[in-house]
Amino acid sequence: MELEHYTGSVQENHQQASEEAQSFGTFEAWIGGSSHPAESGETFETRDPVVDEPILSVPRCDEVDVDAAVEAAQDAFENEWGNATPAERSEALLEWVSVLRDNIEELAILESLDVGKPLSYAKGEVNKGIDFIEYYANICRAEGGKEIAAANDAHIYTRREPYGVVGCVTPWNYPLVLTSWKIGPALAAGNAVVLKPAEQSPLTALRIAELSEGVLPDGVFNVVPGFGQEAGAPLTGHSDVQKVSFTGEDVTGEEVMKSAASNITPVTLELGGKSPFVVFPDADIEQAAETVAGSITYNTGQSCDACSRALVHEDVRDEFVEKLVEEMESHTIGDTLAEGTTFGPLVSEAQYEKVTSYLELGVEEGATLATGGNAVEAEGTDDGWFVEPAVFVDADNDMRIAQEEIFGPVETVITFSDYDEAIELANDVEFGLAAGVATENGSLAHRAAADIDAGSVWVNKFYGRTVTGSPFGGFKRSGMGRECSRDTLNAYTQEKTVHVPIDQDPTL
Incomplete structure (x- = not known):
């Protein structure tokens, strides 16, 4: 069965798939x-x-x-x-x-x-x-x-x-x-x-x-x-x-x-995780924005290693946010059985309520919602748990949206002025599962990878990619083993x- 197997409305496609699923096994x-x-x-x-x-x-x-x-x-x-x-x-x-x-x-x-x-x-x-x-x-x-x-x-x-x-x-x-x-x-x-x-x-x-x-x-x-x-x-x-x-x-x-x-x-x-992605001023900003957006939107942000905190040098903050917003807004939200859909719903009503409560909390804490965060409907249904990918700016690392795992498509952008502040911010959470670093300087990349408290560190791109043979696990409250x-x-x-x-x- 290929993607074109489902060619009806959202309701028709999912009813058909559900009926097929029941025939696959006893479950x-x-x-x-x-x-x-x-x-x-x-x-x-x-x-x-x-x-x-x-x-x-x-x-x-x-x-x-x-x-x-x-x-x-x-x-x-x-x-x-x-x-x-x-x-x-x-x-x-x-x-x-x-x-x-x-x-x-x-x-x-x-x-x-x-x-x-x-x-x-x-x-x-x-x-x-x-x-x-x-x-x-x-x-x-x-x-x-x-x-x-x-x-x-x-x-x-x-x-x-x-x-x-x-x-x-x-x-x-x-x-x-x-x-x-x-x-x-x-x-x-x-x-x-x-x-x-x-x-x-x-x-x-x-x-x-x-x-x-x-x-x-x-x-x-x-x-x-x-x-x-x-x-x-x-x-x-x-x-x-x-x-x-x-x-x-x-x-x-x-x-x-x-x-x-x-x-x-x-x-x-x-x-869990609350993973940082550190964008240094010499980074390829377009690539960094694509990487962050890809991580926080894949699987609707429901990934333990999603880089939900973008720590961006103040000199490139505006450029990065502009590119990030473009990437977040580029997704096709809709029927997950239809070809071309890149962004699906949250897994359940409970998860939807959790994510939307954090969206409200971020505004209350004083962060600015640069894009997204609205409840949306996939064409043909109004019953799914869809929410737009969201970006918070003007955020501080001590805000709850920057400290707690939201497990949804919500990115928080925080600025830094120098290397020491970047590392301090990166490590200033209870978790240590993963991290990313964007820089064209090889020495800086290795230094930052050594200084960040995380079980996995990806440099520049392929953030979150786990391959057979590469160890995956966390520091601190992100686990053991x-x-x-x-x-x-x-x-x-x-x-x-x-x-x-x-x-x-x-x-x-």
């Missing part, structure tokens, strides 16, 4: 290699944010279902997957990758409907997610322990062993990509997984689980859709879950740490050291 919990309703029989709707209509209903899992999924995962780990060789795991995962690639079109439709992404963007993200699973399927063959030459009378070596059952909790903004960041290395390392996807966007996780049937051993990959307190908390605090990986907001991350702490369970946390890299495999294994004595005078 029930996936436990032990088969579909299951919630033990309670309860369900909840996942809704299309473009038209604010239900797509379909999925099981509302709770602690009982989580227990069943963890038990299935434990059995799969102990009886088959944990004892499989890296080559065997690699072959199974690569076969799954092949199946997923055969179903890219339907996965893209599900992703687009669930989150409100333009369909072309959703397809790109599905491809990217599958790439990460393939990456870990390949590199796990080369991983292993090491020999330690510490003594002449002993052979000392290490083994990397999987934890067992890994509990993963993912957010709604990039459902398949962020799922792949977790399950790719966890499964490749030899663990079995229980995944709790965000309640706003569970469809692709449920579908890829169904597509693992007959490829992955039963119980190796389990999915329990549901709400945080009902399914997420029982998973992260489960005594038989040996490793937890969570992506979401920082306050929830605190609760995940507390929940895991009772069992001394290691955690990986990728949390790294995803996407080769070393991530180690985060899903434990290291064991073996000491074997060697007789110094062997007799034959």
Whole structure:
């Protein structure tokens, strides 16, 4: 199915896509290699944010279902997957990758409907997610322990062993990509997984689980859709879950740490951000404006690493703002299933209310709204959660719009006068996930990258691009641990050291 497949009105396109989605699979919990309703029989709707209509209903899992999924995962780990060789795991995962690639079109439709992404963007993200699973399927063959030459009378070596059952909790903004960041290395390392996807966007996780049937051993990959307190908390605090990986907001991350702490369970946390993009006076201003606008508008600004604070040297501030406003106003807002749409709705009514409240707050705090911020309608519907991309100027870094994660298409421009002030402003937030630097001076770029407290720093362009093999994660309240890299495999294994004595005078 290509983009031209949808040629009707907004309502017609989304009704058609919703009906198609219902035919793709069962979309029930996936436990032990088969579909299951919630033990309670309860369900909840996942809704299309473009038209604010239900797509379909999925099981509302709770602690009982989580227990069943963890038990299935434990059995799969102990009886088959944990004892499989890296080559065997690699072959199974690569076969799954092949199946997923055969179903890219339907996965893209599900992703687009669930989150409100333009369909072309959703397809790109599905491809990217599958790439990460393939990456870990390949590199796990080369991983292993090491020999330690510490003594002449002993052979000392290490083994990397999987934890067992890994509990993963993912957010709604990039459902398949962020799922792949977790399950790719966890499964490749030899663990079995229980995944709790965000309640706003569970469809692709449920579908890829169904597509693992007959490829992955039963119980190796389990999915329990549901709400945080009902399914997420029982998973992260489960005594038989040996490793937890969570992506979401920082306050929830605190609760995940507390929940895991009772069992001394290691955690990986990728949390929020309030990322700066520092524009020095020698920068290519047009390119810098394009980069900032692209970051804060992609996925409607619902990205943890979006550069939501543009820190601009006072000498180039006016030029930068002019270019930025042009870029923000250039988007085509509308039906995400229609070709040419570049900007979709916010994911839900709750997110819409949050973003619009910050737009009001920014004005109250004394910032000037240079463009956008108005509620808009996609042609053909007045029920979606659309808001124009917005730019605040005349802002101070101590304003709430500059300190708190809005998670929407809202850029705040703050000026600085010299290098030290730029770095002070960049670091003067509780988060440290990502940052950008715009300059034509290589030495300045390296110096700023070293001085900014962030887990990733992009220079000039390609802001926010994550590629297989490059570590991604945050400083400060943005979390702990790294995803996407080769070393991530180690985060899903434990290291064991073996000491074997060697007789110094062997007799034959």
